[in-house]
Amino acid sequence: MVSGISFRANSTTSARDIINKPQAQTRTTQNPVVDQPVKPKKKHTALKVIGGLVAAAAAVAVALGVTHGKGGFEALSKLAEKADTTKFVGKVTKWADSAAKACKLDTAGRFIADNATTAWNAVKGFFSKGETPAA
Numbered sequence: 708m709v710s711g712i713s714f715r716a717n718s719t720t721s722a723r724d725i726i727n728k729p730q731a732q733t734r735t736t737q738n739p740v741v742d743q744p745v746k747p748k749k750k751h752t753a754l755k756v757i758g759g760l761v762a763a764a765a766a767v768a769v770a771l772g773v774t775h776g777k778g779g780f781e782a783l784s785k786l787a788e789k790a791d792t793t794k795f796v797g798k799v800t801k802w803a804d805s806a807a808k809a810c811k812l813d814t815a816g817r818f819i820a821d822n823a824t825t826a827w828n829a830v831k832g833f834f835s836k837g838e839t840p841a842a
Contacts, residue, residue: 772816772823774812775817776820780812780813781813784808787800787805
């Protein structure tokens with residue numbers, strides 16, 4: 708028995724089908740344009756890194772000045788004297804006091820607190836438009 712099913716793809720029944728689809732019979736010599744991924748710009752420039760370091764240094768300086776001004780280092784020394792070294796909190800308090808004394812944080816805080824006004828006026832004068840003296 709003979710089956711009438713055909714498995715040919717794009718079977719044409721006449722020459723008229725070939726004429727009506729000219730693009731199906733031509734070859735393309737051009738390569739399609741492929742979108743190349745665009746490299747992202749660098750997010751960390753030197754100016755941003757330097758600005759971040761300056762901001763971090765300013766935050767540390769402010770923290771030292773405020774801690775000295777509020778008497779935080781003296782309070783830490785008093786707590787360390789009374790601390791029970793058998794407990795974890797007492798050990799941490801003793802360690803924090805010895806680290807503050809070793810790094811001379813109270814001295815740094817005193818220096819910052821004493822010179823903060825002078826530094827602030829210098830920064831404020833740098834950013835403000837100064838009046839030029841009359842000639």
